[in-house]
Amino acid sequence: xxxxxxxxxxxxxxxxxxxxxxxxxxxxxxxxxxxxxxxxxxxxxxxxxxxxxxxxxxxxxxxxxxxxxxxxxxxxxxxxxxxxxxxxxxxxxxxxxxxxxxxxxxxxxxxxxxxxxxxxxxxxxxxxxxxxxxxxxxxxxxxxxxxxxxxxxxxxxxxxxxxxxxxxxxxxxxxxxxxxxxxxxxxxxxxxxxxxxxxxxxxxxxxxxxxxxxxxxxxxxxxxxxxxxxxxxxxxxxxxxxxxxxxxxxxxxxxxxxxxxxxxxxxxxxxxxxxxxxxxxxxxxxxxxxxxxxxxxxxxxxxxxxxxxxxxxxxxxxxxxxxxxxxxxxxxxxxxxxxxxxxxxxxxxxxxxxxxxxxxxxxxxxxxxxxxxxxxxxxxxxxxxxxxxxxxxxxxxxxxxxxxxxxxxxxxxxxxxxxxxxxxxxxxxxxxxxxxxxxxxxxxxxxxxxxxxxxxxxxxxxxxxxxxxxxxxxxxxxxxxxxxxxxxxxxxxxxxxxxxxxxxxxxxxxxxxxxxxx
Amino acid sequence: xxxxxxxxxxxxxxxxxxxxxxxxxxxxxxxxxxxxxxxxxxxxxxxxxxxxxxxxxxxxxxxxxxxxxxxxxxxxxxxxxxxxxxxxxxxxxxxxxxxxxxxxxxxxxxxx
Numbered sequence: 001x002x003x004x005x006x007x008x009x010x011x012x013x014x015x016x017x018x019x020x021x022x023x024x025x026x027x028x029x030x031x032x033x034x035x036x037x038x039x040x041x042x043x044x045x046x047x048x049x050x051x052x053x054x055x056x057x058x059x060x061x062x063x064x065x066x067x068x069x070x071x072x073x074x075x076x077x078x079x080x081x082x083x084x085x086x087x088x089x090x091x092x093x094x095x096x097x098x099x100x101x102x103x104x105x106x107x108x109x110x111x112x113x114x115x116x117x118x119x120x121x122x123x124x125x126x127x128x129x130x131x132x133x134x135x136x137x138x139x140x141x142x143x144x145x146x147x148x149x150x151x152x153x154x155x156x157x158x159x160x161x162x163x164x165x166x167x168x169x170x171x172x173x174x175x176x177x178x179x180x181x182x183x184x185x186x187x188x189x190x191x192x193x194x195x196x197x198x199x200x201x202x203x204x205x206x207x208x209x210x211x212x213x214x215x216x217x218x219x220x221x222x223x224x225x226x227x228x229x230x231x232x233x234x235x236x237x238x239x240x241x242x243x244x245x246x247x248x249x250x251x252x253x254x255x256x257x258x259x260x261x262x263x264x265x266x267x268x269x270x271x272x273x274x275x276x277x278x279x280x281x282x283x284x285x286x287x288x289x290x291x292x293x294x295x296x297x298x299x300x301x302x303x304x305x306x307x308x309x310x311x312x313x314x315x316x317x318x319x320x321x322x323x324x325x326x327x328x329x330x331x332x333x334x335x336x337x338x339x340x341x342x343x344x345x346x347x348x349x350x351x352x353x354x355x356x357x358x359x360x361x362x363x364x365x366x367x368x369x370x371x372x373x374x375x376x377x378x379x380x381x382x383x384x385x386x387x388x389x390x391x392x393x394x395x396x397x398x399x400x401x402x403x404x405x406x407x408x409x410x411x412x413x414x415x416x417x418x419x420x421x422x423x424x425x426x427x428x429x430x431x432x433x434x435x436x437x438x439x440x441x442x443x444x445x446x447x448x449x450x451x452x453x454x455x456x457x458x459x460x461x462x463x464x465x466x467x468x469x470x471x472x473x474x475x476x477x478x479x480x481x482x483x484x485x486x487x488x489x490x491x492x493x494x495x496x497x498x499x500x501x502x503x504x505x506x507x508x509x510x511x512x513x514x515x516x517x518x
Numbered sequence: 519x520x521x522x523x524x525x526x527x528x529x530x531x532x533x534x535x536x537x538x539x540x541x542x543x544x545x546x547x548x549x550x551x552x553x554x555x556x557x558x559x560x561x562x563x564x565x566x567x568x569x570x571x572x573x574x575x576x577x578x579x580x581x582x583x584x585x586x587x588x589x590x591x592x593x594x595x596x597x598x599x600x601x602x603x604x605x606x607x608x609x610x611x612x613x614x615x616x617x618x619x620x621x622x623x624x625x626x627x628x629x630x
Contacts, residue, residue: 245529249532467529471560471562475561475562475563476562476563476564477562480562480564481552481571481573481575483552483573484552484559484571484572484573485562485569485570485571485572486569486570486571486572487567487568487569487570488561488568488569488570489567489568491567
């Protein structure tokens with residue numbers, strides 16, 4: 001039986017996706033590494049756990065009780081909506097053949113050529129459905145090419161890239177929660193994945209302009225976090241503020257739940273950065289260690305700022321969580337390009353910058369744009385800090401054996417060099433790539449929401465719904481009371497009657513489930 | 519001495535507290551409560567099962583005042599808690615025989 005199945009798998013692997021020139025033979029699976037495949041699927045699952053339950057619990061705990069259900073609901077539905085468009089068209093828009101012509105591996109890109117031609121020909125991929133039939137078990141390829149052929153299937157790469165696409169809207173959920181109409185959210189997320197995320201992914205990773213120029217984004221400091229911060233900020237501005245009373249008093253309702261969510265986010269990040277070398281390799285281990293180094297550094301630095309410069313001079317748990325997120329975000333564009341001390345420095349610098357912005361600038365921006373969770377700081381600014389700092393701290397002795405951007409050097413094992421090691425050019429690549437993301441994402445997000453605003457006659461719930469929160473939107477609440485509930489409908493009256501003893505058990509073999517009360 | 523008790527909508531609590539401070543009330547006790555009045559309950563649905571929920575969350579506010587101050591306190595609460603919608607709550611006054619401040623042992627109006 002197993003022999004038969006193996007034979008079938010071999011036959012089906014004769015797809016068209018084999019890497020040209022690679023030793024892959026059509027009729028065998030010698031390209032497949034169980035170790036690489038296991039790590040890739042494990043890393044992907046870790047990243048997925050960061051979204052659900054990680055962010056659902058983190059944001060669900062950070063909002064007042066009356067918004068907990070709505071917040072968790074948007075996390076679970078947003079995650080789901082992304083996968084639908086991801087398989088139908090968006091994956092290929094981010095990682096498929098560019099619209100300007102050419103196939104995935106032969107770009108119409110000319111170094112030093114026409115800037116606009118290079119930008120627009122490789123702006124986004126052809127929207128196509130992924131995972132048709134036999135393509136599911138073919139060897140994965142990256143559109144930008146890899147120095148070493150990948151040793152897992154297309155499906156593994158597809159799912160790994162999906163969990164990144166899925167977490168991004170869930171991050172900017174923090175900017176818009178507490179007032180966005182649920183229907184608007186259900187459409188905003190897939191539209192954003194289609195028109196913004198896929199463009200970002202192509203631009204930095206899939207073989208778009210900045211990928212070719214050699215700008216670095218190891219795991220999404222720009223594609224994910226700068227994008228989420230920018231888009232969330234624009235969305236918060238377009239949707240309008242929360243209810244004035246909610247803004248005045250938006251006290252987190254459950255700190256232990258926050259601790260669970262935040263912990264899952266932190267350790268899930270081991271998959272986030274550790275999965276991006278695409279090999280169960282030394283790079284993966286380096287990225288995991290760097291991720292944790294930057295995070296502990298940022299967490300502790302934030303706590304120290306709180307203790308010695310904060311309003312109450314007290315260490316706070318939620319401050320520590322903010323520092324943690326800033327560290328995770330800031331190391332994301334850099335995780336495999338810097339050494340351990342670079343990682344510690346990136347965490348400390350980013351945490352300090354964001355702490356000062358959070359403390360001294362946020363009060364002013366919050367008056368004008370109601371970014372409820374401050375995503376533009378903890379993700380947007382932190383992502384930008386990390387993206388710029390990798391241009392400074394990238395250490396040429398840290399060698400990458402596979403392609404994660406920086407394609408010019410990707411045909412052989414490569415290393416990247418930051419300003420500190422003599423390559424000033426890298427810093428400016430990072431700066432301009434970041435600005436491209438900010439400008440494009442802000443405009444595209446505004447256009448999407450402008451259309452949705454016309455379609456739904458407003459993006460914000462009514463004041464009556466905002467007063468009540470979860471109960472008005474979902475008819476559910478986070479912590480239903482113990483008393484006072486009476487079942488309506490088919491099972492009404494079963495087991496209890498408010499006006500007397502429960503109805504006598506029926507002697508008939510088919511119990512009367514209505515209990516005689518309708 | 520009088521005990522003024524009010525049952526109000528939870529989100530009016532801050533306004534009521536400010537109004538009480540403005541009329542010179544020196545303290546208040548707040549507790550969460552549930553109940554029904556003219557405002558009937560609402561519906562909740564869990565896993566397809568629909569429930570009629572009889573009680574609505576409210577806040578109970580209690581204020582001890584001297585007899586002469588009762589009218590002003592009632593007025594302040596009514597004005598601050600009113601939204602003109604059903605379910606705004608009620609205020610009532612009951613006589614109080616004695617009040618003792620535990621820390622000092624003071625009794626009567628001095629203890630308020």
